[in-house]
Amino acid sequence: xxxxxxxxxxxxxxxxxxxxxxxxxxxxxxxxxxxxxxxxxxxxxxxxxxxxxxxxxxxxxxxxxxxxxxxxxxxxxxxxxxxxxxxxxxxxxxxxxxxxxxxxxxxxxxxxxxxxxxxxxxx
Numbered sequence: 819x820x821x822x823x824x825x826x827x828x829x830x831x832x833x834x835x836x837x838x839x840x841x842x843x844x845x846x847x848x849x850x851x852x853x854x855x856x857x858x859x860x861x862x863x864x865x866x867x868x869x870x871x872x873x874x875x876x877x878x879x880x881x882x883x884x885x886x887x888x889x890x891x892x893x894x895x896x897x898x899x900x901x902x903x904x905x906x907x908x909x910x911x912x913x914x915x916x917x918x919x920x921x922x923x924x925x926x927x928x929x930x931x932x933x934x935x936x937x938x939x940x941x
Contacts, residue, residue: 834866834873837881844888846911854918856880857925
């Protein structure tokens, strides 16, 4: 790998780590929950954070999709009183986490207990 390719790989990794950090903050999620949101395993998230791998294109799109929702939600919440904002944000984050769990459970292999993440259009 030449210097230019190395620089590009580092920049891509920094972007991916930034996406993971933004998901942590915007949805009050830990890395395991972010991994579920991206339909991957926590080890993959740790590898991305450690610079050992990149997010796949589909994982990156999922991250941007969820963050776009979070940014739009934040803009709408600014129109409401503070106590209502906090309450709605808590409820919506809980709804998001419940939806992730539903997707995760739907992909669960009932015979072996291993995860089967589908690569469908659901983001």
